[in-house]
Amino acid sequence: MANSATVVCAVLVMCMVVPSSATVYTVGDTAGWAMGNDYTTWTSGKSFAVGDSLVFNYGGGHTVDEVSGSDYNTCTIGNSVTSDQSSPTTISLKTAGTHYFICAVPGHCSSGMKLAVKVATAGSSTPPSSSSGSGTTTNTTTPTSRSSSSGAVSPSMALLTTWVTFCLRFFS
Numbered sequence: 001m002a003n004s005a006t007v008v009c010a011v012l013v014m015c016m017v018v019p020s021s022a023t024v025y026t027v028g029d030t031a032g033w034a035m036g037n038d039y040t041t042w043t044s045g046k047s048f049a050v051g052d053s054l055v056f057n058y059g060g061g062h063t064v065d066e067v068s069g070s071d072y073n074t075c076t077i078g079n080s081v082t083s084d085q086s087s088p089t090t091i092s093l094k095t096a097g098t099h100y101f102i103c104a105v106p107g108h109c110s111s112g113m114k115l116a117v118k119v120a121t122a123g124s125s126t127p128p129s130s131s132s133g134s135g136t137t138t139n140t141t142t143p144t145s146r147s148s149s150s151g152a153v154s155p156s157m158a159l160l161t162t163w164v165t166f167c168l169r170f171f172s
């Protein structure tokens with residue numbers, strides 16, 4: 001009992017510490033991973049990046065297989081890179097490029113259970129490093145914005161400290 005409470009606290013703390021840049025996408029949203037969906041429609045308008053992850057929710061009798069592009073196109077089963085059938089399946093998008101997923105149950109891929117995700121390189125929004133020289137930084141906007149950005153760390157640290165204190169007091 002105290003064990004599960006500790007886990008809950010740890011998860012809460014980790015949620016605060018880990019930067020929330022990575023996005024978790026639920027494939028098909030509420031429809032999940034099932035036949036009769038159009039996952040091309042689901043991916044449209046979304047931009048996936050390295051570090052994001054996909055969560056496949058499905059009932060029994062389905063799988064999540066990562067396959068090659070040609071196997072995706074032809075719904076060919078048997079050459080899967082990875083395979084899983086323990087819903088929910090979480091896939092971490094670790095490399096850039098297009099990743100292809102199908103259900104390896106015969107007939108299901110051609111019934112719509114095929115997903116192609118174009119993954120962009122991570123950190124495309126991070127500022128370029130090593131270009132900090134020569135001093136002429138023109139972003140001297142207002143002193144208030146500078147103080148607020150430096151102070152943004154401490155409230156979350158205070159929250160974290162509060163949580164740790166809370167956890168220690170009630171569950172130890």
Ligand SMILES: [Cu+2]
Nearest residue numbers: 062103105108
């Ligand atoms: Cu299936």
